[in-house]
Amino acid sequence: MSALESLMTEQGHPPVFASHLDRLACRDLIKTGSHSFFSASLLLPEELREAAYALYAFCRLSDDAVDVENGNGLAILRLKERLDGVYGGEPEPLPSDRCLADVVRRYAIPRYVFDLLLEGFEWDVSGRTYKTLDDVEAYGERVAGSVGAMMAALMGVRDPAMVERACDLGVAMQLTNIARDIGEDAQNGRLYLPLDWFVAAGLDAGDWLKDPQFLPQIGDMTSLLLSRAESLYRRADQAIARLPALVRPAIFAARLLYAEIGRVIHDQGYNSIHERANTSPARKAWLVGAAMQRAARPMPKAALTIQDGLNRPLVAAICLEPPPPRAANKRPGGVKDDLNWVLDLFSDLEVRDRTGRRSS
Template sequence: MAIGLAGARNEEYAIRMQSRLALSPDQAAELAGDFAACGRIIRDGSKSFHAASLLLPRDVRAAAYALYAFCRVSDDAVDLGADPAGALLSVRCRLRQAYAGQPDPSSVDRAFAWVISAYSIPSALPEALLEGFEWDAAGRNFETLSDVKTYAARVAATVGVMISLVMGVRSREALARACDLGMAMQLTNIARDIGEDARAGRCYLPLEWLREAGLSSADLAGLAEADSPVRALTARMLDAARPLYRSGVSGIALLPEACRPAIRAAASIYAEIGAEIARGGHDTIARRAVVSKRRKIALAASSFIPVRTEEADADLPPAPECAFLIEAVAAAPLPRPQAADIPRAGTAPWAIDLFLRLEQRDLQAEAG
């Protein structure tokens, strides 16, 4: 039932785009299928992002799915493949083709190419993302917290900026706050995955922090559970994320009203991961913090309640690690006015009912 509803909305979106962009019926049908395929990738591959994205207005959601699916498929090709260097070359080639208007004949690449053109997304953003993937493939380590943020700017803030652009938001102030929120989420991911990363031969904690604690990245891999120094490092990373959450959430006031619940939900769900880590004694070696479906539903529902104190911190400058992303957007041409609908209020509450249906389906599947 949920899949049918999503398919109908993708088809409706494609029909509107057909009239706006002079697409043939066949092209409109292909576009609908491309967006549907991107949605399936997100539903299966990123539960937290999918949960929050259901609250977006349908047009913004479709474009966000296309962006996120391209990022996800590219990351998996580099991270999970046998030849990361070859995969990176392939992804960079696909990116050039997409920006040339000649994408690879896949649903993800076709949808991505349409979105970057329609919303005038500068190539510097996905190129920075791929640089982050390259650092991952090379097993790059980071000396300072600023170095970690420089990495987070590439693998997380870039996505936040691109999604802001499909919301129709291009101001420096709003993009700076989107970068803050993206980095906060990435620092939370790093804290959550310390054990998993260590066992895979990776470490995203600042090396200077490890030295201060008398540890090495190799020491982390040999632990069955977190000792006191590792728990302190985990708490320290969550502490580093906290001011970024505050400034990032303040930027929600700069977004279209219909888009705010989704971003509130995303911020709340990721912040709840940090709370789960704390409740588990900051041990992310022996366990991986997970937010339950029921808790995600509660957070999503509460995201529709405006925060009275929600006011943009417009005077706070962009994080220096992200300034280049904001400059790239400023230098890009404005998108075509007819490319996308302006988000409308009142298009998202249906998602709460869908959340409940999905939760009921999952509980029934577990019982069976």
């Protein structure tokens, strides 16, 4: 235990597990792993941004570990052991685990949220398929709705209607991911489109998976999936507009950047078999500006309607465990400085993308 940790313990505060280098490692992981998420995160107050990096790092590394272990379930057991250490105050000597241990304690993120995430990973490991769209959304609730719930906890949001919309936003993003990755997933023997849709289209899902080619029927399914995602994005908009002013720009940016993937797929004729949808740095910068304009609008006064509320287990897990009161920190600088910073980032990414293409 370091001198700082000993002093904090003596004063009644729990020790801090993560170092500055640990936090930098988590930041670098998201910077290389998800340009869209990293871009949106830059608009968060610094304290929340660092916490979001910790969540992303653990979730991303967990997802990668499950992919590598080829379906034998050992990675899931290993992840559960790591979470035992995180929640038991003895994280393993990994940057992601040490950072996560600090975050879950500081923001009172319940273990159930991570258990649900791992259940989604278990579904992947087992090669599970989904009969209906509701089944697909149940999968999305686990692997992405859980992340929406985590973000709600970071922002101190415990109102059932607000947390419900945060989970909806996560599911919408997952449906967008599924639509974008249909071809890539099929090449890896995975299918996330509802089996009922194949039956209605007169296709055999198993036969198509053996030789995944773009068909008009697959385009129709992709369109349906994105239509459902768009309806969830619009539901989430009503909650995002009610978030504290300091976090509103980042969440609107994440929402718009992900929804843009659907627009690109639309422009490709809903063909994500032969081409993966990508958004240019210039377009991303424009969307960030649009997000900041949305965030500047007055907060709606009408109350949010609740669909399932506390009857949705993920919502109940967050709302029934209120965090200690705390205030988010704001990075110095105004809106103009924020936007200029993000524009500089995209300029840098564009240069690196061009360099990468020339060297490949």
